[in-house]
Amino acid sequence: MKFDTLALHTGVEICPHTGASSVPIFQSSTFHWESLDDTPKFDYARSGNPTRAALEHAIAALEGARHGFAFSSGMAAITGVLLTLSAGSHIIACEDVYGGTFRALTKVFTRLGIETTFVDTTDLNQIEAAIRPQTRAIYLETPSNPNLRVTDLAGAVHIARDHGLLSIVDNTFMSPCLQNPHALGADVVVHSATKFLGGHSDVVAGVATCNDDDLAEEIYLIQNGCGGVLGPQDSWLLMRGIKTLPLRIRQSQATASQIAAYLSQHSKVHNVFYPGLPTHPGAEIHQRQAQGPGAVLSFDLGSSDAVRRFVEHLHVPIFAVSLGAVETILSYPARMSHAAMPEEQRRRLGITDGLLRLSVGLEDAEDLLEDLEHALRKI
Ligand SMILES: Cc1ncc(COP(=O)(O)O)c(C=O)c1O
Numbered sequence: 001m002k003f004d005t006l007a008l009h010t011g012v013e014i015c016p017h018t019g020a021s022s023v024p025i026f027q028s029s030t031f032h033w034e035s036l037d038d039t040p041k042f043d044y045a046r047s048g049n050p051t052r053a054a055l056e057h058a059i060a061a062l063e064g065a066r067h068g069f070a071f072s073s074g075m076a077a078i079t080g081v082l083l084t085l086s087a088g089s090h091i092i093a094c095e096d097v098y099g100g101t102f103r104a105l106t107k108v109f110t111r112l113g114i115e116t117t118f119v120d121t122t123d124l125n126q127i128e129a130a131i132r133p134q135t136r137a138i139y140l141e142t143p144s145n146p147n148l149r150v151t152d153l154a155g156a157v158h159i160a161r162d163h164g165l166l167s168i169v170d171n172t173f174m175s176p177c178l179q180n181p182h183a184l185g186a187d188v189v190v191h192s193a194t195k196f197l198g199g200h201s202d203v204v205a206g207v208a209t210c211n212d213d214d215l216a217e218e219i220y221l222i223q224n225g226c227g228g229v230l231g232p233q234d235s236w237l238l239m240r241g242i243k244t245l246p247l248r249i250r251q252s253q254a255t256a257s258q259i260a261a262y263l264s265q266h267s268k269v270h271n272v273f274y275p276g277l278p279t280h281p282g283a284e285i286h287q288r289q290a291q292g293p294g295a296v297l298s299f300d301l302g303s304s305d306a307v308r309r310f311v312e313h314l315h316v317p318i319f320a321v322s323l324g325a326v327e328t329i330l331s332y333p334a335r336m337s338h339a340a341m342p343e344e345q346r347r348r349l350g351i352t353d354g355l356l357r358l359s360v361g362l363e364d365a366e367d368l369l370e371d372l373e374h375a376l377r378k379i
Contacts, residue, residue, distance in 0.1 A: 003062070003177055004246045010061040012054040023054040025236045047224050051232035055239050056207075059197070062176040062242070063189050065209035067216035069223050070235055074172065074192025075100050076228035077206030079108070081168060081188050083226065084218040085136050087113040092130045093139040094121040096149060096349045098170065098192075099333075101139075103340040121151040122282060127159050137166040143173055143286065146298045146333040146357040147350050148273045150282020153289050157185040166215075172196070172324070177249045179290040182211060188219075195324030196295075199241040199248050203234045248326065248362065252295035255368060256360040260297045262369055268376045270354065271300040295360045296323055298333070304353040306379045307332060311356075313375040316368055323359030328368060331357045 001009065015024055026049055031042045042048045052070050060068030071077040078101055085091070093105060095118040105116040119126040121140055138160045142151040153169065160167035168188040169181035175196040181189050191197055193205035210216055223229060230238070253276075260274035275286040276293025286293065301307050311319055317328035321336045331337060338351050360368070 006061055007177075007245050008243050010058040012057045023051055023236065023239060025232045026050045027232055045232070046227050046229055049229075049232050049235070052230055052235040055230070055235040058239060058242060059176075059191075059193075059207045060209050063171075063209040064176075064180055064182050065189065066211045066213070067209060067219070069208045069219055070193075070230040070238070071206040071208065071223065072228045072230055072234075073204050074190070074194055074206035075104060077190045077192075077208045078170065079104050080206075080222045080226065080228060081190055081208050081219060082109060082114070082137070082139075083222045084215065085114055085166075088134055089114050089136040090132050090134040091116040091137045091139055092121075092127055092135060092165075093118050094141055094144055094149075094151060095119055095345075096144040096147060096351075097139065097141055098145050098172075099338040099340040101170070102338075105139075120149075121156060122149050124152060124155045124159060127156060131159075131163055131165075135163065135165055137168055139168045139170075141170040141173070142179075142289075143275050143282065143294065143296075145173065145337060146273075146331075146355060148173075148275055148280070148282075148296070148298060150275055150280075150286045152285050153179075153181055153184045153186065157181075160187075161185065173296055174290055174294055175245060175249060175324070177246050178253075178292045178294055182209065184289060187212065187215065193238055194322065196245060196249065197242055197324075198238050199245065199325060200237075201322060201325040201327065201329075203237045203241070205230050205234050205238050249292070249295065251362055252360045253292050255363075255365040256295045256297055256358075257293065258365050259358065259360060259368060259372065260293075262372070263297075263299050266376060268301065268306070268379050269299050270302045273298045296357065297360070298355055298357040300352055300354045301356065301379065302354040304334075307354055307356060309379050310375045313378040314371055315374075316363055316371040317358065317361075323357070325359065326362045328361040328363055329359045331359070333357055 029045045056068035117130045167186045169186045172192045189209045264272040274297035317330040
């Protein structure tokens with residue numbers, strides 16, 4: 001099945017008991033045992049809930065994986081996967097990793113004796129050079145947040161395979177609609193499902209997928225053992241969001257492409273980062289490994305003063321943390337997504353005080369362009 005069809009028909013969309021066209025919200029924490037010897041499929045909702053199971057089946061189907069897991073947030077999914085590593089393990093991660101993941105790796109996992117080396121993964125040699133005898137995993141985001149830097153997924157996975165390392169890809173920015181890391185050989189895919197998968201800024205959730213049965217058992221052990229599971233209401237909301245994922249992505253991406261082209265010609269804009277621009281350093285690799293440039297771009301206005309004036313005069317987007325929603329969201333990475341990153345590292349990565357990230361939603365493109373023009377004139 002093509003992706004648009006799959007987003008609607010993953011095989012779990014009809015209730016087997018009633019024929020209802022929407023998976024019911026099984027608001028139940030516990031399930032009846034018919035007899036002492038008859039362990040039911042679901043017995044306690046941390047271990048499994050039918051609504052969450054339907055979502056887990058759906059996300060596995062969309063990512064082209066055998067196993068799917070739904071967690072209470074993107075961070076719960078990411079840390080859940082990383083907790084499958086043992087004390088003493090070493091991880092190689094992209095240096096511009098999401099700020100929350102950076103915080104977990106540097107402030108939480110270090111307590112467990114799990115160390116991370118952050119490298120520029122757009123240069124595969126840097127990955128190779130960082131490998132130690134204790135290295136167990138390579139953790140990637142592409143395009144990365146917020147400068148949309150592109151890592152060659154097939155190349156990185158190849159290195160991981162050669163050295164027996166787990167490859168983990170945060171696919172939040174692309175969604176399975178545009179990029180399928182498992183098809184390129186990645187072992188684990190994680191998402192902040194709070195973003196494009198949910199799509200409506202109304203649910204915090206995370207998912208992870210994998211193909212290997214033993215690894216799936218390990219992830220399940222952490223999901224059930226540590227308990228950061230997604231509740232049935234949120235599981236249902238996520239399934240509803242997923243139904244329109246391809247349509248939302250296509251529309252938002254078309255407008256984002258227009259906006260990126262417009263901003264890159266504007267005299268008040270110093271730099272635009274968008275993998276759909278032919279001038280983007282990773283454009284060629286991105287085109288090879290993804291089905292489109294996506295709906296997120298960032299641009300630099302040169303200073304925090306310019307940002308302040310711009311934000312004060314912009315009316316249509318909401319100014320907030322997050323991305324991947326029906327409404328356009330403007331974020332200020334230095335103070336929002338990357339506030340947890342030391343200033344010196346932020347500057348080195350180009351996360352300047354003039355940088356803004358725009359996640360384009362479903363508003364009329366002309367309204368957005370007019371609003372941007374109006375605010376840029378005020379700088
Ligand atoms: C790329 C990326 N990964 C992970 C996360 C964490 O997800 P959550 O906020 O759902 O815990 C975020 C959140 O912004 C993100 O942007």
